[in-house]
Amino acid sequence: MRSMVPDYLADALADVEPDTSGALADYIPELAAADPGRLGAAFATVDGEVYGAGDVDVELTIQSISKPFAYALALADRGFDAVLAKVGVEPSGEAFNEISLEPATGRPRNPMINAGAITTHALAGVAGLGPAGRVERVLDGLSAFAGRRLRVDEGVCASELEHAHRNLAIGHLLRSHGVLTEDPDAVVEGYTRQCSVLVTTRDLALMAATLANRGVNPRTGERVVPEPVVRQVLSVMATCGMYDAAGDWATQVGIPAKSGVAGGLIGALPGQIGIATFSPRLDQHGNSVRGVSLFGRFSADMGLHVMEVPPPALGVVRAHTVVGSGAEAVRVVQLQGGLGFAALERVVREVAATDMPETTVALDLSTVYSVDDVARRMLLEVVRRLTLDGHDVHLVDPEVLVPAPDPGDGGRVTVVGSVDDVLAARRHRAAESGAVR
Numbered sequence: 001m002r003s004m005v006p007d008y009l010a011d012a013l014a015d016v017e018p019d020t021s022g023a024l025a026d027y028i029p030e031l032a033a034a035d036p037g038r039l040g041a042a043f044a045t046v047d048g049e050v051y052g053a054g055d056v057d058v059e060l061t062i063q064s065i066s067k068p069f070a071y072a073l074a075l076a077d078r079g080f081d082a083v084l085a086k087v088g089v090e091p092s093g094e095a096f097n098e099i100s101l102e103p104a105t106g107r108p109r110n111p112m113i114n115a116g117a118i119t120t121h122a123l124a125g126v127a128g129l130g131p132a133g134r135v136e137r138v139l140d141g142l143s144a145f146a147g148r149r150l151r152v153d154e155g156v157c158a159s160e161l162e163h164a165h166r167n168l169a170i171g172h173l174l175r176s177h178g179v180l181t182e183d184p185d186a187v188v189e190g191y192t193r194q195c196s197v198l199v200t201t202r203d204l205a206l207m208a209a210t211l212a213n214r215g216v217n218p219r220t221g222e223r224v225v226p227e228p229v230v231r232q233v234l235s236v237m238a239t240c241g242m243y244d245a246a247g248d249w250a251t252q253v254g255i256p257a258k259s260g261v262a263g264g265l266i267g268a269l270p271g272q273i274g275i276a277t278f279s280p281r282l283d284q285h286g287n288s289v290r291g292v293s294l295f296g297r298f299s300a301d302m303g304l305h306v307m308e309v310p311p312p313a314l315g316v317v318r319a320h321t322v323v324g325s326g327a328e329a330v331r332v333v334q335l336q337g338g339l340g341f342a343a344l345e346r347v348v349r350e351v352a353a354t355d356m357p358e359t360t361v362a363l364d365l366s367t368v369y370s371v372d373d374v375a376r377r378m379l380l381e382v383v384r385r386l387t388l389d390g391h392d393v394h395l396v397d398p399e400v401l402v403p404a405p406d407p408g409d410g411g412r413v414t415v416v417g418s419v420d421d422v423l424a425a426r427r428h429r430a431a432e433s434g435a436v437r
């Protein structure tokens with residue numbers, strides 16, 4: 001069988017292709033010379049599969065799509081406190097190049113607008129790194145997100161620098177407020193180099209997939225930034241990534257996203273997929289017209305809205321049975337799916353409401369695929385309370401989802417590989433004690 005995913009992508013591109021509305025960014029002369037007809041889309045899964053259709057291997061400059069990644073690097077390099085002291089996380093509801101600073105502190109409102117991104121660039125790398133070292137750090141970091149060595153388009157960079165009056169003004173304003181503490185011209189130049197990094201739509205999808213995959217590049221396996229950093233970055237993308245269109249985007253598309261003026265657009269759906277599109281004509285917000293349409297379609301067709309999640313908790317108790325009879329009877333509670341707080345709450349409620357005359361209880365995880373930290377703690381507390389109630393508790397955990405379980409104070413648990421092991425042990429004990437036969 002041939003996968004339908006590339007066909008789906010090609011169909012989606014064909015649908016939006018006739019839309020030639022919008023205009024190329026013209027404040028950077030090199031971008032005004034781009035081919036406006038380019039169109040591409042790629043999906044990268046969190047296990048590293050990349051699907052693409054259209055111009056997915058054509059290079060474009062990353063522009064503002066570099067902002068969330070540079071923010072991630074700054075957070076990883078300097079820590080949350082140092083970065084938050086200089087750049088806020090409030091949506092500005094304003095255009096990307098708006099001079100949007102908090103009146104009291106002069107702090108840029110968020111890292112997705114230029115004021116915040118210029119400041120963020122200055123926070124990449126260890127403190128005291130010079131302008132060149134910082135650009136190196138950012139280039140290395142962006143490359144790690146993409147999983148291949150990236151380079152700067154010197155032509156686009158020079159073109160933007162010649163017309164960077166507004167960003168330079170923002171830089172000097174930041175310097176006057178003491179948000180920047182060094183030569184603002186050098187910082188703006190570094191930021192402009194960061195924006196001029198060349199990527200393909202395929203690269204962008206993988207960079208987004210690295211965010212979707214909790215900071216680990218799904219192709220290279222490299223952990224690029226720690227998990228808490230990714231959570232912070234995705235939250236800021238969700239609230240501020242689309243500038244003054246962020247609210248419409250959050251409700252209608254619902255995928256943490258970031259756009260760039262060269263026509264790129266990325267979205268990262270946590271745990272699922274990285275998406276990228278490329279089409280250079282922009283709407284009045286500076287977002288790619290056909291990219292926005294494609295994302296709307298992807299979200300609707302595939303249920304990719306972050307607020308749309310599968311109902312994990314309802315089916316968590318797959319079966320609740322008593323196997324065997326008399327002294328050999330074993331109560332088996334078989335769980336399934338991915339276990340988090342809501343799932344465990346259902347398990348706790350069901351176990352608490354059940355009368356259990358059987359001494360032996362087996363909690364069967366053989367059809368569970370993940371147990372998060374709170375679920376693990378709640379599960380162990382179930383074990384402890386059952387022990388205190390006089391039960392002999394077994395954890396059926398063939399995949400070792402709960403390594404070295406320690407139910408704590410008064411709790412005891414026997415880990416086995418299958419329910420059959422529990423039954424065999426029970427029979428053995430029943431025979432030994434002479435209770436049966």
Ligand SMILES: NC(=O)CC[C@H](N)C(=O)O
Pocket residue numbers: 062063064065096097114160167192195259260261262286
């Ligand atoms: N929205 C964007 O992509 C803007 C990036 C561009 N380099 C700028 O700073 O103006």
